[in-house]
Amino acid sequence: MTEKATVDFMRGIAMRAPGVMATRDFYEKSWGLRTVAQGNDGTVYFRGTGAEHWIYALREDTSFGIDYIHFGMNSRARVDALHAQLTAEGISVSGAPAELSTPGGGYGFTALDPEGRRLRFSAEVSRHEDTDDSRAMPRKVSHVVLNTPGMEDLNGWYREHLGFRVTDYSADMMIFLRASTDAEFSDHHSIALNRAQYPSVNHVAFEMPSIDSFMRGIGRMRVAGQSPAWGPGRHGPGNNPFAYFVSPSGFVIEFTSEVHKVEEATHQPEVWPRDVPEKMDTWMTAGPPTPAMRTVMAGRPDAGWQTAG
Template identity: 45%
Template sequence: MTGEPIARLRTLRSVALRTPEASRAAEFYQHVWGLSQIDGDDGTTWLRGSGQEHHILEVRQAEQNALGKIAFAVATPREVDEAAARLAARNIALVAEPGPLDQAGGGYGLRFADPEGRLVELSTQVEAVAPRDPSGIEAVPRKLAHVVLNTVDIDAACAFYTTVLGMRVSDWSEHQMVFLRCNSDHHVIAFNQASWTSLNHVAYEMPSVDHFMRGIGRLRHHGITPKWGPGRHGPGNNTFSYFTDPAGLVCEYTSEVEQVEEDAWLCRVWRRVPELSDLWGTAGPPSADVRSHMAGVPDTGRWWEK
């Protein structure tokens, strides 16, 4: 039992952010970034995109900027129960036992921590919402595209997410970044070797390049210019434009994420050079400012124990 992944992950469902600027950040994601509030209580806001996922972002009041949770979808409650048994066989303790989730959107799931203290949720039967015409004229993120995480040990992080969670390595950027997938999207998680554990950035997928550019235009209308971008990355072939929210956390618009044909894909090791970081050559190298924001502040995780 210990040799197989604990579950088959279907999608990256949502991410939770913890910040002292929760109110201002939630306002930004709703009124500037393009998401819609679907639920909220004292100090916490849940926001949706244009797809059928109940929420793709949770913003919660906390003492410092940190990652709150990463949530992945599985197919059935039975898979959640089987995942709990497989975690126990690997001596990985549960933070929350399988059962109904007490959160916006409900669902059935479990939670556990990865080796660097990040909270991981597996869930199913979360309430769906009607899509908001994701291909319409509105420049609204369709879904969560990926989360990039800073790690102190990229090999250990990669090993955990591939062997325990069953993710596959799509590409490496030298030995500095590794891109992991759980479905046909080139990556839903990436790890960046760093001096401390923290959140690097969260990316939101636009339905097309046109939506991507109009989203950038909307932010410019609000007086907010990209920290880096627009451009197109080599690994993943996706467009990118990076911004910071009022809490200083990095958020990205992206589109046209490369689709992986599982039986034909060959993992590459990309060189870390400007012409491969940005295939368009429009963005230039990332500035010291955006690198500082992507480094974040040290995050020891395990906030639920405090």
């Protein structure tokens, strides 16, 4: 039997929103990203302090939502294998893998998930050499949480077609999924699914290089006039510190750090309760999310895409 092709890692996410240019300053001065390029269509591409060429993109549009989630593949051969597999399984794809015209180039293709999200898979995107973990700035996108009205079906789809694995559950409300790698240890989750009324983005989390940087990031936001909408606290599942903010476009964004590394050989999924406060916030500093926070995390309905690209 041929081995299933699987997704290797999270690169980042491309979003769309009205008034993008007005939010660029926020992402650079307060959040701590740097513009790496601006596309011909006006899309702004941001990098972190890590090696990934770009981790977050914003495109001017009349609607709010996800343009695509960007996953990394370890080689062209793995891109080709995943493309062949998805095509054979009847998944809508953008066409054969090809050279990418986005900043950093690379080789890849796009597929459509059952709720109309575009997912891009790419290899050989150029990497930065000037990485710098000494600064209290986000180094990478840690994870994206998706609101879905079909959590069980979507969980099955990401596992069956893309090889994601369940790391943990938050009662029957959330499923944390990690990408498959050959590594001994993997990030606790690179995507998570959250039971909801309609598809939308719940939040995007940016990883700080240390707990000190995490706190300094919160401080930088405070000085800029914005306190966390929820946090700081420390999640049970993933054991990661969290501080959630609302971006000028109304997207929920998170600073995190020290996300648990799952030991592949021994890990067993755990169901974390949501009615035991210290399992929801092990530091007991954040309290539960407020109704206002839950509302903003519900996001705006994202109609998604009809085609993969």
